Amino acid sequence: MQPNLILEDTIYTLEQLQEVDVPQIALAGRSNVGKSSLINALAGRKNLARTSSTPGKTQSINFYRVEPWQYYLVDLPGYGYAKVSKADRQKWAELINKYLISTPGLKALAVLIDSRVPPQQIDIELTSYARQIDLPLIPILTKGDKCKQSERVAKQNEWAKLLGGIKPIISSASTGLGVDKIWHAFSEHAMDPEEFARIDEEVKKAKAEKKAQRAARAEKRENAKPKAKSKKATPSKKKKKKK
Numbered sequence: 001m002q003p004n005l006i007l008e009d010t011i012y013t014l015e016q017l018q019e020v021d022v023p024q025i026a027l028a029g030r031s032n033v034g035k036s037s038l039i040n041a042l043a044g045r046k047n048l049a050r051t052s053s054t055p056g057k058t059q060s061i062n063f064y065r066v067e068p069w070q071y072y073l074v075d076l077p078g079y080g081y082a083k084v085s086k087a088d089r090q091k092w093a094e095l096i097n098k099y100l101i102s103t104p105g106l107k108a109l110a111v112l113i114d115s116r117v118p119p120q121q122i123d124i125e126l127t128s129y130a131r132q133i134d135l136p137l138i139p140i141l142t143k144g145d146k147c148k149q150s151e152r153v154a155k156q157n158e159w160a161k162l163l164g165g166i167k168p169i170i171s172s173a174s175t176g177l178g179v180d181k182i183w184h185a186f187s188e189h190a191m192d193p194e195e196f197a198r199i200d201e202e203v204k205k206a207k208a209e210k211k212a213q214r215a216a217r218a219e220k221r222e223n224a225k226p227k228a229k230s231k232k233a234t235p236s237k238k239k240k241k242k243k
């Protein structure tokens with residue numbers, strides 16, 4: 001089941017931030033790591049969240065309602081981009097911090113990490129901070145399409161060691177790698193366990209049905225193929241008439 005994402009609110013300042021207790025999962029990570037792209041991949045849409053190859057694109061906190069599951073995905077401004085002015089960086093850091101500590105509905109923090117680079121101090125600091133404030137972590141390695149499977153797995157293991165055993169989910173917004181696993185992890189944290197179990201069952205059923213339909217179509221195609229015919233006798237060449 002592909003949920004629908006609806007942009008419901010955008011806030012820029014501390015004053016606009018309200019204490020909302022609707023369940024939510026926030027996405028944090030360095031500028032350009034692929035937060036907005038991942039939101040698009042999760043929604044199965046291209047231009048829901050604005051993305052850019054220039055870091056610092058998202059400068060607000062964007063709240064996306066997840067339909068029909070009734071929780072929010074929250075796209076946070078990226079951190080660690082050197083070219084942003086010190087004042088702006090300070091402003092965003094305060095906004096993110098206030099959001100993290102004063103949102104009663106916040107169920108987990110998805111920390112997005114670039115799978116191509118070694119663990120960065122600033123990412124490690126964020127994960128430690130989340131643990132200090134008892135916020136469950138969902139680490140996600142992004143841009144998995146840009147490196148080999150062996151490199152991705154090595155990075156996954158390296159991070160698992162740093163995070164006390166929590167294995168990051170490997171993802172790619174370009175290929176859709178990891179999208180199902182990410183939805184599963186988000187919903188598991190954001191939803192009531194019974195409701196989650198019910199929906200998980202529905203998703204499994206829908207997948208099984210799709211698989212059965214694919215198999216039935218393949219069989220139909222196979223049956224529709226012309227049966228291998230016995231070798232036709234090659235038509236005898238007409239003898240040239242002798243003039």
Ligand SMILES: Nc1nc2c(ncn2[C@@H]2O[C@H](COP(=O)(O)OP(=O)(O)OP(=O)(O)O)[C@@H](O)[C@H]2O)c(=O)[nH]1
Pocket residue numbers: 029030031032033034035036037038050051052053054055056057058059076077078079142143144145146171172173174175
């Ligand atoms: N190949 C590849 N490129 C990606 C992937 N995800 C994001 N990108 C590219 O990385 C760049 C940054 O992506 P964004 O989604 O805008 O990054 P962001 O984390 O939202 O950045 P800020 O809003 O600045 O914090 C864009 O050029 C994307 O096309 C991915 O999975 N694979």
Ligand SMILES: [Mg+2]
Pocket residue numbers: 035036037050051057058
């Ligand atoms: Mg962004």
